[in-house]
Amino acid sequence: MDDKFLKPYDPQATEDKIYQKWEDSGFFNPDKCVEAGICSADAETFSIVLPPPNVTGTLHMGHAAMLAIEDIIVRFNRMRGKKTLWIPGTDSAAIATQSKVESEIYKKEKKTRYDIGREELMKRINVFTEDSKSIILNQLRKMGSSLDWSRYAYTLDEKRYHAVMTAFVRMYEAGLIYRGARIVNWDPALQTTVSDDEMVRKETKDKFYYLKYGPFIIGTARPETKFGDKYVVMHPDDKRYSKYKHGDKIELEWINGPITATIIKDSAVDMEFGTGVMTITPWHDLTDFEIAERHDLDKEQIIDYNGKLLPIAGEFKGMHIKKARDLIVEKLEKKGLVESIDEGYVHSLSINDRGGATIEPQIKEQWFIDVDKEFVLEDSKIEGIRSGSSTTLKKLMKKTVESGQIDILPERFKKTYYHWIDNLRPWCISRQIWFGHRIPVWYKDKKMYVGVKEPEKAGWEQDPDTLDTWFSSGLWTFSTLGWPETTSDLTEYHPTNVLETGYDIIFFWVARMILMSGFHLGDTPFKTVYLHGLVRDEKGQKMSKSIGNIIDPLDMIQKYGGDATRLSLIIGVAPGNDLKLSENKIKGYKHFANKIWNISRFILSNIENSELKERPPLTEKDEGLLRELEETVRSATEDIEKYRLDLAADKIYQYIWHSLADVILEESKEVLNGEDSYEKLSRKWTLYEILTTSLKLLHPFMPYVTEEIWSSLPKKDRELLMVTKWPAHIN
């Protein structure tokens, strides 16, 4: 027996060394496994992409949970003899990264991005992301992740750039990408649009004003937008206003003097709300915009892109809307146009989740993806859509899940997914930030050129906007495998088997990947979507810097080891449920790592190498122990196949601690100290069998300690436990 077993298990002294050993073996890369004969060249493949962490900072417990789950799945499949590939990568996270760097620069130097210019900003961002990237890659290793580093990808590297440009051009040529003036979510602070999904709503208490608008009373929370209101809208069925006809003109006195208003009848108006009459501001409100579109009404901009009032505001011109509101109300009061004010109006404001500013809807020329436009899918592997038939992105996204070609776990998220698709509007993909993939469109005079490469002749100017970061993320399952080239990786490993990610990004990412893969490959990006929950603190609160309840994965690994950290994030959490984590839980599993260590010590110290050569005749009792073991293998394997890692881990834990240690070993002491040599030999052989099988079972969950013990075993099938065959069982 190795002397190391005389001391308690020490994760700090072990883990980095073990990781290095794995990495040096090359077996994270399936090609090397084939070369070494660990799996056959035509073995079934198993592939999964790592949801690329943002290069904005460091990994948190949510990442740690994701890594633990994925690594367990990957190690399990690798041990089952599949050609297993897990692709690492990082994401540029355009808006989040740029705004973080910008605010750092502003804090230190009081300069904005316009002061330092596009080129200099890019330089600063690159320095920042490079630093951040190396921290992240180190953290991924610390968790024990068996990622194939030779296939590492970054959303902004050259290959991914090429994929993104190609995707844009092809979708443009199919008519699915178009430029148009629509109402968008404008962030006046970051000076960019953001997508619907990037906004969060925040409940706010405001004043609500009832204003006299000719013969009507209209309500508004935003008097500063009302300068241009010249349409008054009511429901066509509203009897109170049946004397007014659509198109009627009325003269009335308004903020800056007399105006002519036009009556519009539209069923978007809620008769129950307020007086059932409203005026519209199509430039700054989506509902109003859509009403205006339906009736072909004028749209006027009231607020500029910095949040200041335009000349239409008369004397208030140039004033910031925040300052202007009270002054405008004051003027309206003087003119006797204020009917009443409701002080306690609660409504929700849209905030940019990536920067924090209040969103101002604006009409802007932007690039959009049309999710409702018919196109012909030439080569389709999607069930229910024939090759050469016509479809839309929306239909395609729905079909793949409805047909069961993509399975979403847990089941309940399918409904959430359908609901989102049904309400999906055109996806605005252009951003007015500098960090990201620049849109491959060039302008010269009145001409426009769309292409993967810049036009050769001089004088063309590229569109200044960049693409929404989720556009490139949407390509991730296949851009990482070499698309648009037809690489062997792409044919072998796509569609990937599982996409494992948090339920909070089902719309941002999961849906976008299905969209992109459907259009560009006529296929699904993955077969199963496995969604995990959020990691919260022990009271169930979200972990955040301001509350100060963050548990840092690196600290925990330092204190209790990577194995313990992993297990604490798995056991006791059903798929899709949030996890309440406490330091105590992690500590508990450190004890478990030591338990298996000591079990090994006991067994190894009681056997001689010579006794393991071949299977001796076994006692009935020992046959029984092996059947119990086999039942554990069968049942744990089944749980992992169903992605119930929590149940599998718990079962293995129960078996090792409470069957193997508490019962089997206790009882073995008597047998081993006894006189019956037949019984003794049978038991020794059986204990060793149970130990090796237990190590295999536990390996995906606690890879470090199991590998370290494995390295000291006198007899084994393969040098590295990581690539040893998963124990067989009778189904």
Added chain:
RNA sequence: GGGCGGUUAGCUCAGUUGGUAGAGCGCGUCAUUGACGUUGAUGAGGUCAGAGGUUCGAAUCCUCUACCGCCCACCA
């Protein structure tokens, strides 16, 4: 406003096609130089949120109610 989830031992959660309630942590008692200073044995503790229904039988299926949480939404 629409939808989803949760409510099971002090705490965190399991409970797989309905068959007399489970685990971990914590707690009580006893043992222990023990392979494990990170151990073992044993015990206490639950009308499975509430009400009604289906059934021979319900934590599990159906209906309603209450509370907690989450997501979506164009009530100005």
